[in-house]
Amino acid sequence: MTDLLHIGRDVPRPDGADKVGGKALYIHDITRPGMLYGAIKFSEHAHARIVRIDTSRAQRLPGVRAVITGDDVPEVRFGFMRDNLALKKGKVRQFRDEIAAVAAIDPDIAKEAVDLIDVEYEPLPGLFTTADALADGAALIHETDPTGRPVTSNLVPAACSHRSGDLEAGKRASRFVAEGHYTVPRIQQASLGTAGCIAEFDLNGNLTVTAKTQIPFLAQRDFTNALRALGIKDKNVRVVVPAVGGAFGSGLDTHAYEYISILLAWHTGKPVKILYDRYEEFAYLSPRQSAELFIRQGCDENGKLTFREIEVTQDNGAYVSWGATYPNVMLVAATSLHRVPNVYFNATIVYTNNTYCQAMRGYGNPEVTWGIETNLEELAEKAGIDALEMRLLNCNQPGDVTPMGLNLQSCGLRECLEGTAEALDWDRTRSVSRRPGRGVGMAALINVGGGGKIYRSDGSGIILKLDDFGNVNVSYGGVEMGQGLHSALSLMVAEAVGVLPERVIINQTDTATAPWDVGTHASRGAFMAGNAARIAGARLRERIFALAEQVYPGEVERNLAALGEGEGLDEFDFRSVTRDGFDLRNGWLLCKDAGDEPWLRVELGRFLRAAHFAKEGGTGTMFTEEAFYEPPTDLPDWSAGYGNMSAAYTFGVQGVEVEVDEDTGEVTILRMVAVTDGGRVLSRQAAEGQLYGGIVQGVGYALYEEVHSSEGRILNPGFTDYKIPTAADIAFPIELQWVETNDPEGPFGAKGLGEAGIVPTAPAIANAIYDAVGVRIRDLPITPEKVVQALAAKVGE
Amino acid sequence: MKVEVGFRLNGYEVRAEVEPHLRLLDVLRDTLGETGTKEGCGEGECGACTVLVDGAAINSCLFPVCEAAGTSVMTVEGLAEANGALSPIQRAFLDHGGAQCGFCTPGIVMAGVALLAENPNPSDAEIRYSLTGNLCRCTGYVQIVAAIRAAAVATRGERGD
Numbered sequence: 001m002t003d004l005l006h007i008g009r010d011v012p013r014p015d016g017a018d019k020v021g022g023k024a025l026y027i028h029d030i031t032r033p034g035m036l037y038g039a040i041k042f043s044e045h046a047h048a049r050i051v052r053i054d055t056s057r058a059q060r061l062p063g064v065r066a067v068i069t070g071d072d073v074p075e076v077r078f079g080f081m082r083d084n085l086a087l088k089k090g091k092v093r094q095f096r097d098e099i100a101a102v103a104a105i106d107p108d109i110a111k112e113a114v115d116l117i118d119v120e121y122e123p124l125p126g127l128f129t130t131a132d133a134l135a136d137g138a139a140l141i142h143e144t145d146p147t148g149r150p151v152t153s154n155l156v157p158a159a160c161s162h163r164s165g166d167l168e169a170g171k172r173a174s175r176f177v178a179e180g181h182y183t184v185p186r187i188q189q190a191s192l193g194t195a196g197c198i199a200e201f202d203l204n205g206n207l208t209v210t211a212k213t214q215i216p217f218l219a220q221r222d223f224t225n226a227l228r229a230l231g232i233k234d235k236n237v238r239v240v241v242p243a244v245g246g247a248f249g250s251g252l253d254t255h256a257y258e259y260i261s262i263l264l265a266w267h268t269g270k271p272v273k274i275l276y277d278r279y280e281e282f283a284y285l286s287p288r289q290s291a292e293l294f295i296r297q298g299c300d301e302n303g304k305l306t307f308r309e310i311e312v313t314q315d316n317g318a319y320v321s322w323g324a325t326y327p328n329v330m331l332v333a334a335t336s337l338h339r340v341p342n343v344y345f346n347a348t349i350v351y352t353n354n355t356y357c358q359a360m361r362g363y364g365n366p367e368v369t370w371g372i373e374t375n376l377e378e379l380a381e382k383a384g385i386d387a388l389e390m391r392l393l394n395c396n397q398p399g400d401v402t403p404m405g406l407n408l409q410s411c412g413l414r415e416c417l418e419g420t421a422e423a424l425d426w427d428r429t430r431s432v433s434r435r436p437g438r439g440v441g442m443a444a445l446i447n448v449g450g451g452g453k454i455y456r457s458d459g460s461g462i463i464l465k466l467d468d469f470g471n472v473n474v475s476y477g478g479v480e481m482g483q484g485l486h487s488a489l490s491l492m493v494a495e496a497v498g499v500l501p502e503r504v505i506i507n508q509t510d511t512a513t514a515p516w517d518v519g520t521h522a523s524r525g526a527f528m529a530g531n532a533a534r535i536a537g538a539r540l541r542e543r544i545f546a547l548a549e550q551v552y553p554g555e556v557e558r559n560l561a562a563l564g565e566g567e568g569l570d571e572f573d574f575r576s577v578t579r580d581g582f583d584l585r586n587g588w589l590l591c592k593d594a595g596d597e598p599w600l601r602v603e604l605g606r607f608l609r610a611a612h613f614a615k616e617g618g619t620g621t622m623f624t625e626e627a628f629y630e631p632p633t634d635l636p637d638w639s640a641g642y643g644n645m646s647a648a649y650t651f652g653v654q655g656v657e658v659e660v661d662e663d664t665g666e667v668t669i670l671r672m673v674a675v676t677d678g679g680r681v682l683s684r685q686a687a688e689g690q691l692y693g694g695i696v697q698g699v700g701y702a703l704y705e706e707v708h709s710s711e712g713r714i715l716n717p718g719f720t721d722y723k724i725p726t727a728a729d730i731a732f733p734i735e736l737q738w739v740e741t742n743d744p745e746g747p748f749g750a751k752g753l754g755e756a757g758i759v760p761t762a763p764a765i766a767n768a769i770y771d772a773v774g775v776r777i778r779d780l781p782i783t784p785e786k787v788v789q790a791l792a793a794k795v796g797e
Numbered sequence: 798m799k800v801e802v803g804f805r806l807n808g809y810e811v812r813a814e815v816e817p818h819l820r821l822l823d824v825l826r827d828t829l830g831e832t833g834t835k836e837g838c839g840e841g842e843c844g845a846c847t848v849l850v851d852g853a854a855i856n857s858c859l860f861p862v863c864e865a866a867g868t869s870v871m872t873v874e875g876l877a878e879a880n881g882a883l884s885p886i887q888r889a890f891l892d893h894g895g896a897q898c899g900f901c902t903p904g905i906v907m908a909g910v911a912l913l914a915e916n917p918n919p920s921d922a923e924i925r926y927s928l929t930g931n932l933c934r935c936t937g938y939v940q941i942v943a944a945i946r947a948a949a950v951a952t953r954g955e956r957g958d
Contacts, residue, residue, distance in 0.1 A: 727929060
């Protein structure tokens with residue numbers, strides 16, 4: 001690995017210049033000739049029967065081209081349990097339910113027309129807590145399943161549990177036990193670029209959707225199913241992804257607005273764009289899933305963990321999207337963060353009349369890590385053991401196979417713990433003489449770092465196409481949404497092929513040209529793309545070197561003619577170099593065993609042109625290679641909670657020092673440190689960006705973010721009332737350190753990094769607050785009100 | 798009823814027949830086709846639409862286009878040289894990882910331009926304070942602050958300060 005020329009370099013992102021220049025085109029910036037603007041009529045009740053929809057006034061508004069309701073168009077079902085309809089019929093189940101839609105010649109007319117749609121409702125009692133929804137005799141939010149069979153409860157049929165070892169024996173072996181209830185709220189992904197799409201049909205009946213999505217190929221499948229529902233068969237759906245203004249999981253499923261845009265385009269024969277404004281983004285898009293956790297852990301007299309028991313209840317909201325599968329990902333930390341022998345995990349997912357939830361960075365892991373790493377410190381305190389020592393005592397080791405069957409081929413958790421402790425000066429700052437109100441804390445993480453198999457393929461294809469000039473054009477199915485996939489991939493392709501990174505041209509995904517990819521989630525993009533690139537790059541080199549046996553001597557002769565006779569000519573027989581003797585480095589075809597005299601080097605573009613435009617008698621050839629990488633992982637059995645779902649696992653520890661104002665409850669972060677084992681760092685700038693960004697989202701999650709709602713209506717749908725961290729809030733240093741384990745399955749030794757940053761931030765802060773002022777907050781966000789109340793309760797004790 | 802509004806945009810005189818209720822942002826993006834300036838919230842909270850009017854950073858989503866009449870407006874499109882060479886602050890954002898998804902970037906770059914014009918040698922705290930009206934969800938601001946710090950040094954160097 002010492003021979004790498006580009007991996008690990010600190011270089012700018014390939015899409016950076018267009019972004020700093022305002023040239024990158026987002027969905028907001030794209031129009032099509034003749035395009036209409038769509039707008040949606042959303043429900044004004046959380047749970048109600050739709051008695052009547054009157055669209056007549058909207059229809060009459062000049063500039064309106066179509067008004068549709070669920071009664072006007074075929075039923076288009078979506079969501080992985082197919083319990084959601086593009087346009088609702090008969091009943092609404094959440095405030096944001098889509099009832100009708102308009103296409104008009106400009107966005108203002110479309111919105112005005114929506115306001116002219118009258119809906120008469122018959123309100124039904126709403127169910128807004130999991131307890132109410134599970135109570136005996138509770139009304140059913142969905143009376144039938146998608147096939148029409150009656151259901152008997154509001155439980156979402158998404159079983160996820162795990163049982164390993166002997167829980168009762170673990171409890172008997174425990175000297176100390178800590179237990180508690182921990183909750184995490186819904187939060188908003190809050191991408192700066194809001195959601196939107198353009199749908200259009202060509203005159204052959206094929207559909208193109210320009211979509212802000214993280215799953216172009218699953219969206220293609222979903223939209224193809226929607227066409228079938230419209231009676232359109234055997235037509236092509238093409239999904240084109242523009243520059244994406246942040247997503248963080250919000251683009252992991254298809255959305256009603258996308259189907260509505262397709263329906264309006266189908267209805268009008270025109271391209272139709274739907275673009276959410278900020279209010280719609282907050283009020284009508286699915287936020288991060290909330291959760292209630294009960295956690296109990298035990299240890300023996302030395303602090304060795306004896307068991308872990310976790311019961312999760314999730315308020316799913318009204319329809320099923322990926323929020324319902326957070327427990328699948330929670331299993332990773334639940335079973336495998338620290339060595340723990342006897343584990344029980346169970347999740348209950350409940351339909352309510354709240355907004356339905358979706359993916360966000362970390363996907364269950366920050367939620368469950370919040371509980372585990374907070375509870376672990378409570379256990380350590382009971383046992384009278386330092387929390388760092390307890391983590392070191394139970395630390396995961398390389399080569400471990402965990403209770404879930406996760407195969408930890410590389411694991412630098414110990415180094416992460418030690419590095420964090422050293423950076424915080426743990427022995428001198430933790431629980432010992434210090435200024436009042438100051439404390440330090442830490443929390444650890446395990447995250448999937450080699451994909452996360454939740455679908456029958458977790459693979460990725462790639463196409464590397466060499467042109468006549470030595471450029472490598474890359475078609476990859478994953479999505480660059482800001483995370484730096486293209487930064488990492490350009491370096492990996494450069495390394496895999498043997499060209500300079502600036503000669504690697506990566507286009508944003510278009511399903512018409514890119515090979516299949518399951519989607520950009522689970523920190524998987526760089527890992528999958530890099531492994532696919534290594535395979536394709538090796539094939540390209542093999543073919544180039546084979547042909548070089550014939551082409552190279554002639555090109556060297558051209559060099560000699562141009563340069564005059566070179567030195568060392570006598571010693572090196574350039575006419576009989578065999579394929580094993582060639583190398584390709586930074587765009588130059590070379591001989592491994594020769595010196596790097598200029599006359600022995602052939603520029604790749606020249607070689608490619610010589611190969612393409614073959615001389616008389618020869619056959620021209622071009623170099624394009626595709627590869628599909630399927631990681632060696634298992635699709636877990638979710639009811640047993642078992643299976644090695646990722647090809648590598650990322651570890652990390654975050655440490656924080658805080659100061660707590662005991663009068664106001666305000667928490668000030670003084671400094672943070674994150675020590676991360678993401679394997680080998682690919683692009684330093686991108687890796688650092690992922691960590692900084694994740695940590696700051698974690699700070700918002702820890703201290704202030706929450707989607708507030710009352711009877712299903714979102715109360716803070718805008719940046720005025722929903723605060724995300726500003727630059728002034730991050731007025732403390734964040735120190736990053738890397739533990740560069742060299743993962744055997746990782747491309748160039750790398751593991752995924754997209755999610756790690758957000759995972760342990762909240763418990764690290766909570767643990768520091770406890771160290772500072774002795775109050776334990778178990779419900780996020782840790783607002784000043786909660787701290788003050790806890791301090792008051794402590795005084796009262 | 799439309800009105801004619803004229804102002805200087807990135808050094809060139811522009812005139813447009815517009816509905817008088819429009820925001821400067823609408824006219825820049827929809828009428829003049831300069832889509833580099835972004836709309837992130839439409840209510841002056843996120844700063845993605847930041848442009849300079851007579852050198853002052855403003856939220857163009859809250860700025861009536863009629864108020865721009867006779868002023869000099871600068872947007873992100875006006876920073877790079879005609880040959881495409883990035884300005885020092887743009888270069889610094891590129892080199893220091895100040896852009897990720899890039900949607901907030903044009904606004905933040907313009908806020909940075911305004912800051913450095915007013916204060917060529919800002920402290921980190923001053924940089925952070927000056928950006929409180931510009932939200933970024935991707936970067937955690939660390940690399941943005943580093944970029945503006947570096948741009949300050951580069952800009953001073955260019956002027957020989």
